[in-house]
Amino acid sequence: MIKTWIGLFFVAVILLAGCQPEEQVAPKEQEKAEARSSPEGRFEEYVSLWRAGNFQEMYDNYLNEGTKEAYGEEVFVGWQEQLKEELDATSISIDYAKPNEKSGEEFADFPIAVDISTVAGPVQFEKTLTLLYENDDWFVEWDPSFIFPQLEEGDQVKTEITKPERGEIMDRNGKGIAVNGTGYEIGVVPGNFDEGKKEELAKLLKTTADAIDRQLNQSWVRPGHYVPIGKVAKSNKETLDKIFAITGTERREIPLREYPYGKALSHLSGFIGPITAEQLEELKGEGYHEGDMIGRQGLERSLEERLRGEEGMRIVIEKAGGGAEKIAAAEKEPQQGDTVKLTIDADLQKAVYQAMDGKAGTSAAVNPDTGETLVLASSPAYNPNEFILGMSGSRYGKLQNDPLNPLFVRFAASYAPGSAIKPMVAAIALEAGTLDPDKGMEINGKTWQKPTWGSFRVARLHDDAPNPVDLNTALVYSDNIYFARQALDLGRNALVEGLENFGFGEKLPFDGLGLATSQISNDGHITSEGQLADTSFGQGQMLTNILHLASMYEPLLNGGVIYKPVLFEEDEKAQVWKKELISEENAELLRTSMRNVVTDGFAKSANLKNLPLAGKTGTAEIKAATRDKGKNNGYFVAYNEEDPDFILAMMIEDIGDDSSDIVAKMAADVFKKTAE
Incomplete structure (x- = not known):
């Protein structure tokens, strides 16, 4: 019995001894087992750092020892940070799945899909990221292919830029205004060059002998080297023949922006030129580089964003050791610039520019049924091709000092419109009911005033107008006194309101060229009867933009509407800007009088045999102190009465008292040219 109890006691002790150690050791071993089989936490932390570009933290705490020994901190951290900046790797997306079935207690393989946004487009690849269990934790095994596939230590990663072709500017008929052509770069080989012809070559290339010497005296130049000196358009055959008659000259074909209409469209087209240091700084981050061409004036500048296109880019891997083909890691094709088609008729504009004969002035033509701008000319002008070919400082100085x-x-x-504004003033008074077109008034002498005006008087140019002077006579003889008296009857407020209805004081709804706003006065008000009188015949403080002036004649031809002036073919036509400006009955009265201005008045040079032109002359006194006394700006606004497909407004500066007929003749030459 005692033996039995002793036996039971030892069994109990053994059982208790066996249980006690199991309770203390099992939890630690279980935690270790769980750590080995759950690498997801470390993996997700690593991926989060990768997305954030925190390469230093990744290197310090997540790479396994084998990776650190193989590549080192400079490769892992330095290379990745450098490439991220150089390639503008703005974001990285990493998708992943659970470790695959082959993973074990010592390693875990995670399938990943990587998408990196770069300056050359997306870099996308799929790989397996392995985590190894070392030193009681999980660490990443890495190599450079996790930057780009096929990348190895020692390889070079480079970007290659492909320039887009600049978009062209065309007229309404598809004729080139600013186009991509080719020209010649002219150079000399010093060892063969005839030094005695240096001055001649300089003159042909519009440069100086000193500038040629500077090119030839560069440190890299050797007797047999080709040294570029200047550029010449292919079309300039006469100049090219003279250049190649000089011993030692050579040519190389180069792409060259061309402006086929030269001076006639230069202020509209503008030109391109090398980007400046200031522009590079201002446009930092927008893809411009030193040596790029950029729009400098006119539409080339205002349409720069559309015309320039978007450069293409490749990220390439050059393998260590050389000889192997480059590997493209990412590629973005260049986007060519837009071709922009204008409503401008380039041949019509050329005819207008030639008719202006180099005189200082401006012209505009519009389609009265659509608002399309057909002509927008400024004279005199420069040749934009000179800027492309390289203009010398002396040549530019000559243009500046002209x-x-x-x-x-x-x-x-904007300019004082003079009597060219009278049809609008007449329309306002007719619609207000204060002007009776058939009622004449007795006007005698050269000047007139109200008794209360003191020294201020209204003068007229033609005191031979037959009395009584009615609306038709006043328009034919361009009688300032008649219009001053009608304006007094109309009143200041009504005239201001009427002119505002025609668009005065309101920015012209026209894109891209910064046209001046027409004004009634400096502050938009008329504060005295004298100013009211002056304003009625386009003097005082009134100023008008030439395109706006042409547009203001539209209501006389199309039922009372001014359309928004349109410059681009893609834009909607016949968009109403101002409406109900004049009744058809009153418009017909004014049309009849404007035909009489040509047949009976002081625009007889426009009285062509087979072209029934109608219009209104205008003379605006130049009040600037720097101008010669007796000089005036002359206007003529005209259209073909039988076929009014365009209204032409022309202004010529500083041409004297007989200015109206001079301008009428110039305008008539345009209509004759278009009728041929």
Whole structure:
């Protein structure tokens, strides 16, 4: 019995001894087992750091020892940070799945899909990221192919840029205004060059002998080297023949922007030129590089974003050791610039520019049924091809110092319209009911005033107008006194309101060229009877833009509407800007009088045999102190009465008291040219 109890006691002790150690050891072993089989946490932390571009933290705490020994901190951290900046790797997307079935206690394989956004487009690849269990934790095994597939240590990653072709500017008929052509770069080989012809070559290339010497004296130049000196358009055959008659000259074909209509459209087209340091800084981050061409004036500048296109780019891997083909890691094709088609008729504009004969002035033509801008000319002008070919400082200085100022864009400015505004004033008074077109008034002498005006008087140019002076006579003889008296009957407020209805004081709804706003006065008000009188015949403080002036004649031909002036073919036509400006009955009265201005008045040079032109002359006194006394700006606004497909407004500066008929003749030459 005692033996039995002793036996039971030992069994109990053994059982208790066996249970006690199991309770203390099992939890630690279980935690270790769980750590080995759950690498997901470390993997997700690593991926999160990868997405954030925190390469230093990835290197310090997540790479296994084998990776660190193989590549080192400079490759892993330095290379990735450098490439991220250089390639503008703005974001990285990493999708992954659970470890595959082959994973074990010492390693875990995670299938990943990587999508990196770069300056050359997306870099996408699929790989397996392995985590190894070392030193009681999970660590990443890495190599450079996790930057780009096929990338190995020692390889070079480079970007290659492909320039887009600049978009062209065409007229309404598809004729080139600014186009991509080819020209010649002209150079000399010093060892063969005839030094005695240096001055001649400089003159042909519009440069100086000193500039040629500077090119030839560069440190890299050797007797047999080709040294570029200047550029010449292919079309300039006469100049090219003279250049190649000089011993030692050579040519190389180069792409070259061309402006086929030269001066006639230069202020509209503008030109391109090398980007400046200031522009590079201002446009930082927008893809421009030193040496790029950029729009400098006119539409080339205002349409820069559309015309420039978007450069293409490739990220390539050059393998260590050389000899192997480059591997494209990512590629973005260049996007060519837009071709922009204008409503401008380039041949009509050329005819207008030639008719202006180099005189200082401006012209515009519009389609009265659509508002399309057919002509927008400024004279005199420069040849934009000279800027492309490389203009010398002396040549540019000559343009700057020219008293006619060919660099000034006159169609963007505003001028006193003189009597060219009278049909609008007449329309306002007719619609207000204060002007009876058949009622004449007795007007005698050159000047007139109200007794309360003191020294202020209204003067008229033609005191031979037959009395009584009615509306038709007043328009034919362009009688300032008649219009001043009608304006007094109309009143200041009614005239201001009427002119505002025609668009005065309101920005012209026209894209891209910064045209001046027409004004009634400096503050938009008329504050005295004298100012009211002056304003009625387009003097005082009134200023008008030439395109707006042409547009203001539209209601006389189309039922009372001014359309938004349109410059681009893609834009909607016949968009109403101002409406119900004049009844058809009153418009017909004014049309009849404007035909009489040509047949009976002071625009007889426009009285063509087979072209029934109608219009209104205008003379605006130049009040600037710097101008000669007796000089005036002359206007003529005209259309073909039988076929009014365009209204032409022309202004010529500083041409004297007989200015109206001079301008009428110029305008008539345009209509004759278009009728041929």
